[in-house]
Amino acid sequence: MKKDPKEQDKVIPFPQLELRLLNKGRNCLEEGNVSEAIEYLEEAKRIDDENADILYTLTIAYVQQGNFTKAKQILEEMMRFGIGEYFDVVELYVTVLFQLHEYKKINTLLTMLLDEEQIPSHKVEQYTELLQLSEKLAKEMKIKQQRNPKDLFKGDFQRVIQNIMELDLEDIHTYLQEIERFLQNELEDPFIKTIIINALKEKGFEHEIQVNKFGKPINLNPAQYFSVQAVPFSLEVKQYIKEALSDDNPSLLENAITLCENFFFAIYPLEKEFQNPLQWALAIISITASYFSQNLEEIEFIKEYSDQLSTDQIEEAKAFVQMVEAQFIK
Structure with a gap:
């Protein structure tokens, strides 16, 4: 995350500008203006990308926005470079991984922390229970992967949305043909299509897809486009x-x-x-x-x-x- 010294020399920010931007971002979050908060916090991050308060607040903002993939990326940077209180970062990281249904990654992380006795004694029971839960959910996810792909879009609106939100990246590739067929079918629900595309982005789906809505076809790579x-x-x-x-x-x-x-x-x-x-x-x-x-x-x-x-x-x-x-x- 360190900036090139030559790049840093090109910009002379106002004194403590990053802290002012951080405070503006926090105020926007308190007022419910998440997108505006992210703009301030991203600018603060550009000035100081090793400030734990900025990175942690920006992560919270992305979580509130529902952009868990972006939140995950920031938390992984913080863990890689040792920024912030380690277990605060780990706990938020595990929460984000649960939202992304990345149970295998949760299992690997928690198993490593428990085996190497890196968890404070007062948190061992909590982390052990989280590990057991993630193992259970991983097994359930594996069973779901064995269902007929056509079942993904069976049921009422809420059932279909729940099916979509439960997908992880591996599931998406398993069901990709059925997902693409749904997105390209002009008669299918445009609101569900929005949720699918946003889910593809959140899960880090990196391939180009075609979407047909309201008589207009469009191609895009969800991972390279903005969340809704x-x-x-x-x-x-x-x-x-x-x-x-x-x-x-x-x-x-x-x-x-x-x-x-x-x-x-x-x-x-x-x-x-x-x-x-x-x-x-x-x-x-x-x-x-x-x-x-x-x-x-x-x-x-x-x-x-x-x-x-x-x-x-x-x-x-x-x-x-x-x-x-x-x-x-x-």
Whole structure:
């Protein structure tokens, strides 16, 4: 994790800037603004990538975001370079591994710690129980791997989601043909497809897949794309909406943000090929305003920015948002 001295010489940060960024990140976490917290904490990490407080807080932020793969990477760096209180890091690492269903890795780690007597006496019983639990779950996972791949998508919405969340990377390769068939089938649930793609990313799936949603096919490598909560394009659209409505119309803002979040969750990752966040922000604001008989001309932001886009561009985006929105109420 050490930086090249030549690189360090190129940047002269403000005194204790990393600590200011850390505090901003913590404040954002307390307020529930996880994505914004991550931005501050990643910047702090770039300045000082050996600060245990920064790395630990950033890990917590990724855990709250549901990006367990990224959290795992940071914790592995901390363990490799001896950063932070070792058992604080280990305990969080084991928690993250449980979320990723990486029971074999948990077994290896806990067995090593117990055999080498590296665990404080007051924690031995706790770690022994964790080892027994991980061994049990690993056996159950092995049994599940023997089921018919087609069973992965059998059952109601919640059952399918649970099946997906239980997969580890080995399972994904076992069921890959069935997963790809589901993602490419235009008739399958777009929300489940979002959860699948996000799960593939979290598990570190490194191969290109094709996804068909709302008549639009797209290819991507999940491991190299953003998690659904952290896509810069959709975050920029949301920021435009906040800028437009936060001062004058908080009730309209709340509904517009809800529509924005539902829309981008449903279409993920189609936004990868979108070009203009302002176009989609104006479309979402316009649709939401119509539900409340709100006159768009009364919104200063609309008057300021609407001339940057043609009516056809906004109407095109509105039509697509409304078509996707119809899926929410099925």
